[in-house]
Amino acid sequence: MGEAPAFYADNLQNGFDIKTIKACETSISIQDKTYVIGSSDDAFEVRICDQTTGNWVIPTILGTKPKPGKGYSAAALNEDRIVMIKKGSSSDDCIWFLEVDTPYVKEQKQILGAEVVAWSKGVRGNAEVPIVISGPSGVGKGTLISKLMEEFPSMFGFSVSHTTRAPRGMEQDGVHYHFTQRAVMEKDIKDGKFLEFASVHGNLYGTSIEAVEVVSDSGKRCILDIDVQGARSVRASPLDAVFVFICPPSMDELEHRLRARATESEEQILKRLRNAKAEIEQGQSSGIFDHILYNDNLEECYQSLKKIIGLDGPVVATQKTAPLGINLPEEHSVSVMDSKIIIKGGTAELENASKNLIVLDVSSLKGGAPGRTRGLELHAVDSFSDGLTSDC
């Protein structure tokens, strides 16, 4: 393996231009590759060495990057990702995964024709899975979602999509949509910021990873209102969700609703009605959807939707407790044993319990890039014998 190129290279062909002095570097070997993670004052960067050829590559990095803290420890996990524990970081920002060979990363390598890695933040426990609602324009998706959010304001949060279409009269940027320029959105899509995107009725629409994570991180159940193409992409992604398709009682009634809403031009109404036929066909036959509802009588359809998502009985308000915190000591080591990550440090603290070891159980991981990695469990224990891996 030759000497590692410096981070922040402008162009691999033209040699390396060191712009920042590296503060900390860790290398982890998985199969025939060595991944070097380096942190400077403001970013984490990654380089990969192919051990069979000795060649170094700077990969495309997808996902939101962690912000460097006071150093970090890292260890290989399951041959397809690296777990990174940040020192001195808050409880919701200390565990990150660098995916190097997960199904999502493999797919992106094929799409981009380049070496790819993807960051995913680790989150403790499991949130309720998001709800994807699809159906032709004018069928009543937005009306049903509004009813749900009005009746259960603390339970649901709306995933605010990006779109290149112009705002309608009362629509607010950042509330109904993030209204954006096509070039900006296309760049963000290329940079891996979107969970899904599609061209719908002549405009670009998409769900950013952040839009879903903002809702999930606030402890609410996320609702996505997206078209069938988008639902297909989410179904194929690592995001677990319930998929509901809303059908109109007839094409005539759909046309009547679109015209009565009076938000589209005649040309747009005709385009949306033409597209509706194909959408209804796909919605009913593609196997994407777990449930199909007919929105004839609004109240009946709403009750059926509530039933699907488990809200048909009396709803008991649950007291939300803050997630248990983990204060990683600045001096600690990390090792992996089966599906457990052992964090060992003189003053490791889990909540108020001052214990010598913290065990991070990763046997039930869910999700992952693009998005958060959920299902982490943390326990404080008194003693354990382990082997040290990498610590930076």
Ligand SMILES: Nc1ncnc2c1ncn2[C@@H]1O[C@H](COP(=O)(O)OP(=O)(O)OP(=O)(O)O)[C@@H](O)[C@H]1O
């Ligand atoms: N069951 C229903 N009976 C009659 N009118 C309805 C019913 N459900 C919704 N509507 C009306 O139909 C119109 C379209 O509804 P809505 O805007 O919710 O559709 P949508 O599926 O969200 O459309 P888009 O995909 O274009 O955003 C609205 O004016 C709404 O009040």
Ligand SMILES: Nc1nc2c(ncn2[C@@H]2O[C@H](COP(=O)(O)O)[C@@H](O)[C@H]2O)c(=O)[nH]1
């Ligand atoms: N694939 C996606 N489709 C989306 C998204 N946000 C909205 N939509 C769908 O677009 C049409 C038209 O919406 P409108 O607001 O212009 O009437 C509708 O079917 C929505 O479900 C998205 O992020 N991705």
